[in-house]
Each structure stands twice: as structure tokens, then as C-alpha cells.
Amino acid sequence: MRFPIESTSKNKLRLDIAICSLVALTFILIIARVANKGTPSTRSNTWGIAVCLKSAVFLAYQLVTGHVTRFKRWGSTKVNKILTIIDTVFWFALFIITILGTSSSHSTSSRALGAIVIILALVLCALDCVQSYICIRIRKHYKLYGVLPEEGAMKNSGSV
Template sequence: MQRSWLLDPRRKTLEHLVELALVIVVLILTGIYLNMGIRPTRSEIMVIPIGVKSIIIIGYQLLSEHTARFSRWRSPKANTILNCIEVVFWLAAIIVKFMGVSRTCTGNSCAVNVIILLVALSIL
């Protein structure tokens, strides 16, 4: 019996690393936006805890999957639930961010907001 490509450990690890890189890019861009001197709204601040949550979840999944010390906490059911929750949170962040971009969009902050929105869309 052949294993499914969805369950291939190398593919899952690569996917987690790409998602981790994209989350870090979103956090860096949000930091750049917040340092522009513009008063932040809920949509800008909402991305920070969602990004940190994603980093923690990806760290849990990578550590429990690839280290013997943390393998006792490995749970396919928990990973499935966490991955489903990730999609919901990032979708909520994208919707709130899109409403913020469409409401107030001026100058360089508009460009940074649109880039953050596009990177968050690629995380989905």
C-alpha cells in the first residue's frame, strides 16, 4: 500500500517552514507599519497575536513530530484541530485587514497594508 502524498513528512515539514517564514514576514511588515507614525487600528494590531499564535502552533507541531523528547505530545487529532483553527484566524485577520485598507488607505502605509494583506492571503 502506498502512502498518501498528504502524509509525507518531508512535505509537511517544508510546508511548515514556508508558513513560518511567511508569518515572520507578516510580523516584520506589521512592525514597519506601526513605526510609520500612524495611529494603529484593530486590524493592524490583530495580526500580531495571530502571528505569534501561528509560530507557537508550528513550533509545537515541528517539535512533537521531529524530536524524541517531545514525541509523547504528538497527536494527529490535535494537529488537525490546530490546522483548522489556523485557517479561521487568518481568514478573520484578512477580512478585518481588508476592511481597514478599504476605509483608510493613504501613501506608503497603503502599500505596506496591501503587502501584508497579500502575504496573509498566501498563508491560507
């Protein structure tokens, strides 16, 4: 059964932009939650900062090596696949850890921010699953044909 999303770099770029904006929003909300006086200072509350920064670095690598011609030589479909799978696992871990950290909050505002971060972590986990699927399909196409899906389509249309 094929997933209805086409495995192209254009769809991956759109997904990267959506994920990037949600990561920035999550980062801001986690900082606000940590700054809240009703939030206990535990590792579960600062884990989200590390996950957001890691995700931002992964996205920066993927965007730069995928769309800047100067850096394309460092790009790899295998690395993109691995990074998105790792990112999915970390967002799910943040989802679980934030649930545990929110239950020990003392203020209503801290719990509300925790609930929003929980929802965003779950949404980002789902979006990373879709992005992982796209990266796996791109990697499979690259291994079979030796070119990215768009490059193969451009070569076929140019030879007609």
C-alpha cells in the same frame, strides 16, 4: 478524488518551513505598518501581531512534537489537525480585517504595507488549507492503522 499531494510528514515539514518564513515576513511587515505614522492605531492593525504570534506558537508545537524524539510523546495527530484548521480561520480573518483597516489608512506607504499583508494573509490561508488537508489525511491514516504513514511504510519494507 485524491489530492495530488502525498500526506507525509516530509511534505508537512516542507510546508511548515514555508509557512514559518512567511509568518516571520508578515510579522515584520505588520510591525512596520503599525510603526508607520499614517496608520491609525486601531485594533484591526494590531490583530495581525496576535495572529502571527499564535501561528508561531502552533508551528513550534507541531515542529517540536513531530521532529524532536524527546517531545514526541506530547504530539497528537488530532491536535495537529485542529491547530491547522484554527490557523486557517485566523489567517482568513486577518485577510478580511486588514482589508478593512487598510481602507482607513492615511498614507500611501501604510496602504502599500497593508496590501502586502493582505496578499500574505491570503497566501498563508491557502497554504494552511493544504496543511490542513495533509493533517486530516495523516489523522485518518493514523485512526485506520494505528501508525503514522511513514512508520507503516518502514515496518512494511523492514519485514520483506
